[in-house]
Structure formats: C-alpha cells, structure tokens
Amino acid sequence: MYQLEIVSLDQLVSESHNYRKFLKLWDLKPVHKMLKKVKKEGPHEGYTIERLFLCLLVQFMEDLSDRELERFLKENTAAKWFCGFGLTENTPDYSLFSRVRSRIGTHLLSKIFDELRRQLKANGYMSEVFTFVDAAHLIAKATLWDERDKAIAQKYEKLNNEILPKFANDKQARIGCKGANKYWYGYKKHVSVDMQSGLINKVAVNPANVTDAKGFIHVCPNTGAAYADKGYCVKPAIMAAKTKGIHLAAIKKNNMKGKNFDLDRYYSKLRAPYERVFSKDNKRVRYIGIAKNQFAEFFKAICFNLKRLLVLPPPMKIA
Numbered sequence: 001m002y003q004l005e006i007v008s009l010d011q012l013v014s015e016s017h018n019y020r021k022f023l024k025l026w027d028l029k030p031v032h033k034m035l036k037k038v039k040k041e042g043p044h045e046g047y048t049i050e051r052l053f054l055c056l057l058v059q060f061m062e063d064l065s066d067r068e069l070e071r072f073l074k075e076n077t078a079a080k081w082f083c084g085f086g087l088t089e090n091t092p093d094y095s096l097f098s099r100v101r102s103r104i105g106t107h108l109l110s111k112i113f114d115e116l117r118r119q120l121k122a123n124g125y126m127s128e129v130f131t132f133v134d135a136a137h138l139i140a141k142a143t144l145w146d147e148r149d150k151a152i153a154q155k156y157e158k159l160n161n162e163i164l165p166k167f168a169n170d171k172q173a174r175i176g177c178k179g180a181n182k183y184w185y186g187y188k189k190h191v192s193v194d195m196q197s198g199l200i201n202k203v204a205v206n207p208a209n210v211t212d213a214k215g216f217i218h219v220c221p222n223t224g225a226a227y228a229d230k231g232y233c234v235k236p237a238i239m240a241a242k243t244k245g246i247h248l249a250a251i252k253k254n255n256m257k258g259k260n261f262d263l264d265r266y267y268s269k270l271r272a273p274y275e276r277v278f279s280k281d282n283k284r285v286r287y288i289g290i291a292k293n294q295f296a297e298f299f300k301a302i303c304f305n306l307k308r309l310l311v312l313p314p315p316m317k318i319a
Helices: 018-025 029-035 049-062 066-075 077-083 094-122 145-153 212-219 235-244 261-278 290-309
Strands: 130-139 174-178 182-194 199-207 225-228 247-250
Touching: 018 077, 018 290, 029 049, 029 094, 049 066, 049 077, 049 094, 049 290, 066 077, 066 094, 094 199, 094 290, 130 212, 130 261, 182 212, 182 261, 182 290, 199 212, 199 290, 212 225, 212 235, 225 261, 235 247
Parallel strands: 130 225, 225 247
Antiparallel strands: 130 182, 174 182, 182 199
C-alpha cells in the first residue's frame, strides 16, 4: 500500500539553508531591474534572465562547470528553489549558460557587483577606511608546447610576450614572473579587501606581465589607507594613491631609503588575516580573454562576499 503526500518545494528546503540566507542578505530587486535591460535576442528557451542569473550564481558558488551545473540543477532541490524552478520543471541545458554569460556581459556584471557593494556599505558592513590590497596569479588554459613549436618553425629563437600573441590561442594572456624564477602564463588578479569585515571591495584582471603597482589603480580604494606589500612601494602605486587622495601603507624593499623594519613587520601582521581571500582560489582559469575572466572574478567576488556575510556579526548601529 502506497501513501501519497503532497509537499511543496519550499517545504523541502531547510529554513537554515545558506541559499535562504543569501536571499535575505542581498536585496535582488535592483539587480532584477538591471537585468531587464539585457537584450532579449536569441532563445532563452522559456527561462527568464533573472532565473538564469541565479543559475550562474549557483555555478560560481559551487564551483561547477556548465555540464555539472546542468546536473546540479536537476538533482538538487535547494538549487531548484533558489533559482525559481518547480520541483518537476525542466531546468536549463548546459549549452544555454555560455550564451547567458555573453548576454549579461562583464560591464553589466560590474554594475551588479557595485550594487552589492552599495548595499554592504549602506548596511554598515563595509567602511573603506582600511583596505588590504594584493594580487594573485591566474594560469591560462594552455601548455605553450604547440606555440613553442610554431615559433621555432618560423625561426623565432625565444617565446616571449612579444612573440606569443602571434601563435597563442589566448591572445591576451601573457607570461608573468614572481621573484627570480616563478613564471606562469595567463593573467593576474588584483583585489582590495575591506579590513573592517574582510569583504572584497574591488577586483580586476590584467595580463600576467602587468606589475602589482600598475594594477593598483584598478583596485585603489576611494578613501582611507591601503595596506600593501613590497610590490606596491614604487612610483605607479604611489601616484595612483595620490590621485585618489589616500594613504598608501606599503612595505618597503630592504634596499630602499627610509626602510623601517619594525613598521613593516607591523604592516605584515595587519595584512596576514586577509590573505584568506586567496587561500582556496583555483588558480587555473576556465575562460579565454580578459573580459571573460573578469566576468568570472566578479562572480567569485560576489559569492565570496555572500559566504563571508554568513559568519559576520550584524554591524553595530549608532543611535
């Protein structure tokens, strides 16, 4: 004998589930308003752009490929609920997600990220008084063996940043170097973190050969002080800080005039807790080109901030 019980999808998702908490922490109404401006050209296969945006949010939240996301949405009831699908409703095919990413685009996603930052500041989570700044390498989807063979065939003696764009599949990736002998091919991610809460304030992607100091202009805070390592104690970063009118507290190199070891040790201790922003990063990128990888880093920053909010105490309200 079988017992039939009627339940709604809402009942199957725990009240304490993180997806429920995310929707309480982030007011998505302004985001939906921005998404309505997305061109409706091309098939959405009956799915609204708002629901597909949430699908992409789940993708970066759970670190899934397009095929993995398709399966996750089919099998996970909480993901169905979060993205607005019914229990028995068909979910999107994996081939749709790449088209949605292109349709939303990096420029619109940057505005969505700014909207989240605005809400965080309005609610007292982010003050931009003290800011941690750093950079990390991103490795492109390439081994460079084919590129090397093509360069040799055309009588080039070296495979460097001038020669690579002629042969590489990813025309915007470059060879970067950290220290004396740590090389990688790809990009560099620059990040600024609000030291009040540990939330990501700004993120930018550049080719790997762009120095930390030159990339600083993209993540320089608008107010307060920026705490940075030795890569930021040179002219490009100093000039960017002056332009914004902020104080640059960068650790100086050992051979620099005015080096204060005690002060720099203090700066290092202040910076140490915020290195967690990079602690679990996947250093290998999935996409080709700066725009697509910047899109991915915006989404990762959004997901990082939402997860970070779950462990932060409510900000104190001043009467």
